[in-house]
Amino acid sequence: MYILPPKGIREVESAAQVANWLQLGLQSVLPENIEPNLKTVVLSGHSRGGKTAFALALGYGDPIQKFSALIGIDPVAGNNFGTTTPHILTYEPNLSTSHFRLPSSKYNHEEFFNESKPPRAHFTAKNYGHMDMLNDDLSGVIGKLADSMCVNGKGPRDPLRRCIGGIVIAFLNYYFQDNEVDFNTIVNEPDVAPVVLDQVQFDAS
Structure with missing residues (x-):
């Protein structure tokens, strides 16, 4: 257990341990008649968790x-002082599946x-900031940090x-269930979204 969240490669290694546990440990905490499908595991994270x-x-x-898809919600790999470790951005295409969103530079x-390589998608919410996906009223230290360190709507x-x-x-229905209707509607008619999307890009191939 960590008193403070781990940083750098330790954070990634901790996440890898959780992912690796799925193969040996997940079945033990599920009902007997439920079997996990580990052929379609999706990675997702916000901010540093996105990285x-x-x-x-x-x-x-x-x-x-192994992972089948990747969803990054405003992932960040650095700040005004430079990139954070591990240094994963190469400024060359190298990931095969991805899906992103939100505004926050080269990190x-x-x-x-x-x-990211296709299939990939990118959505940006015009009037919102980095921490606006969280609760409406954040209290305590976390709330003060969120309000003071990040640009919010x-x-x-x-x-x-x-x-x-x-x-x-x-996106998940599009990618795993062959149900393309909703995702294609959002891409082609972004006005259906409950917020203004001012950047919408989807590269299927």
Whole structure:
């Protein structure tokens, strides 16, 4: 157990341990009549967790578990002082599947998207910021840090949460269930989203 969240490669290694546990440990905590399908495991993360998800997909931390898709919600790989470890951005395309969103430079969601190979998608919510997917009223130290260190929108956060959830589910249905209707609708008619999407890009191949 960590008192404070681990940083750098330790954070990635911890995530890899959790992913590797799935093959041996997940079945033991499920009902007897339920079998997990580990052929379609999806990685997802927000902010630094988004970078960790990308790092796992690239093999950092030595994950045994294979991953079928990757969803990054405003992933970040650095700040004003430079990139954070491990240094996973190469400024060349190298990831095969991905899906991103939200505005926050060369360490943010745009570069993660640029380094991903099709099929890939990118959505940006115009009037929202990095922490606006969280609860409406964050209290304590976390709330103060979120308000002071990150650019946030001024409107209600619930529409953004619904938008993110809707895009994620539509993407998963598109990729795994051969149900392309909702995802294609969002891509081709972004006005259906509960927030303004000012960047929408989907490269199927």
